[in-house]
Amino acid sequence: MTASLFINGKWTEGTGTRRGKLLNPSTGAEIGEVAFAEKADLNAALTAAEAGFRVWSQTSAYERSRILRKAADLARQHAGAIAEAITREQGKPLAEARMEAGSAGDHIDWYAEEARRTYGRVIPARTPSTQQMVLFEPVGPVAAFSPWNFPIGQLVRKIAGALAAGCSVIAKAPEETPTCAIKLVECFERAGVPAGVVNLVFGVPSEISEHLITSPIIRKVSFTGSVPVGRHLGALSAQHLKRTTMELGGHAPFIVCDDVDIAAIAGLGVALKFRNAGQVCASPTRFLVQDGIYDAFLDAFVSGAKNLKVGDGSAEGVQMGPVAHARRLDAMEGFVRDAVEKGAELKTGGSRIGNEGFFFEPTVLADVPLSARVMNEEPFGPIAVVNRFNDLEDAIAEANRLPYGLAAFAFSKRTDRTDRLMRGIETGMMSINHFGLAAPETPFGGIKDSGHGSEGGSEGIQAYLTTKFVSQLNA
Structure with missing residues (x-):
């Protein structure tokens, strides 16, 4: 079995020959391999995400919500297979894996409803002929990095949150647990998410993060992982003035x-x-x-x-x-x-x-x-x-x-x-x-060295939105 990349609406084994080994942590035995993205694949994903964002950001919130609800239903239908993949590649007991896989549909449904409620506001102006408004708009293509300990629970928050806001996403999922990530992305694909809106890559983490974060196409970075890596990616993002959500370690x-x-x-x-x-x-x-x-x-x-x-x-x-x-x-x-x-x-x-x-x-x-x-x-x-x-x-x-x-x-x-x-x-x-x-429905995130920003809750979608103030003098 070779786990594949998903770029611009198509499944591919990439342009290179590098592969990572999949191990069953209960036995240590090799059970498959995962295709590693090369720079050409990442560039294709960036181009696709840029084009996908132009389409998806102009898709109505009502339509985005409808597609996300369909993806949630598909995630529930395939929860059993997703759970088995989690246990096989990550090792947690099947009962825990079923809880994680079973919650994916709930997370997508939550964001499907939040997609329809990204309300702005009207600010009373100082003159009758002036109208002042605050609008919330999708930030742009997102680079999302998720960990192996909860390979679905973390990934689904990032993809669903970005899509609900109107963003496209390149998800870098963990090489240790690729199969469940592939099955989740298939749910979004089958639900009707347009090509380029969701892209999935695997590979050498440092290579992928350096390439995606430094690209002018990426406008937002969401990372879940260790404090040292979070510090590095946060610093890299700051150099390029990219917005970040960092969910890091704890004690x-x-x-x-x-x-x-x-x-x-x-x-x-x-x-x-x-x-x-x-x-x-x-x-x-x-x-x-x-x-x-x-x-x-x-x-x-x-x-x-x-x-x-x-x-x-x-x-x-x-x-x-x-x-x-x-x-x-x-x-x-x-x-x-x-x-x-x-x-x-x-x-x-x-x-x-x-x-x-x-x-x-x-x-x-x-x-x-x-x-x-x-x-x-x-x-x-x-x-x-x-x-x-x-x-x-x-x-x-x-x-x-x-x-x-x-x-x-x-x-x-x-x-x-x-x-x-x-x-x-x-x-x-x-x-x-x-x-x-x-x-x-609740925010998940930390403070101090444990990061900043939240996923989940009403705060989760705000991470993928920018604030635009408009002051208009009526003619």
Whole structure:
């Protein structure tokens, strides 16, 4: 199987011969290859996106909405096949993959409705003969870069948001997980999106980003990925005065006060931490637990981690699959070794599992010093840190200590505590007493080193619109 590029309404294997290997992370076996775009392919995509934008930006919002709703229906029809592709190439349990694939239609539907509501406004003028208006217009062709950890959940937000606003898009999807991206783009193709409006490429990330971002055709860049890469692409975009949305890494605190249901919150913490093998930008990593319940919470959390069923994501009952590739295994071992050397207590896990595939044990570290790497760098894997706090202000200070600000979680039955946490923690998203992030109707994005801008919610479409002020003196 060779995964292909989609340029100007046609599927192609590109003008070159370079290919990337597709691996099943549960076995390490090669299962196919993906065509890599060359400069000629990228230039063709740029030309197509420029022409597609001229057509799509002049298509009525009503018609754009109709086509997007049809794409949403097609995404739901093919959700099963998309989910199987996610599990095969990315490794997450099929139940998680089905949730991700099943939500694609909802995200497209949300943007389909937002497409019809990009309202401007009239500003009262100082003279009766003057009319003043604010208009929102599509920014132009978009370069969208999406990651492998949620290969559909991230990609669909970018494509649907851009299309809803009237933009064309060149989507650079992850080489590790191309099949589900191809199936998603097929839904837009079959829904009737004109040629050139949606283009899909794979290849060497640095080559593609450098070529697309420096092109005068691209007017907007949307990137989801690591902080270092985000910094580089943000700087490159700034040199060329390109608008950006950056959803970068995180190191989310999970603050547990001493008045909660310990078993319930520990169970939720285990589910959130080890979802997608911890490869979630908004995943909680620093579990900060108040002294009075620290030992009981730690015992319950460790027990939950030990009882997780780890294995091939396509197998029945598996709760955590492999990490994405062998490099993540090395990274996990490095984090654990460093923490233990600095005085942390390894409560469970800490090692890779077997010699086939890329499996790592659900890992819990306790009483981890601030000098440990895992307390300062995003582990992006199945490692949880459980530390204690006494005063609520100490927990807030620790939550805000790092330059990250993507997500935070807090749990207490007392509204004075939750109000203080809500107001005190520096974060782009916060979920209190439950998990409430990433729905289509809610904004998703961070602050500080975790990026800027939002996808989802009414904010999501604004990222792809420019503001035009018009002042007209009536004759």
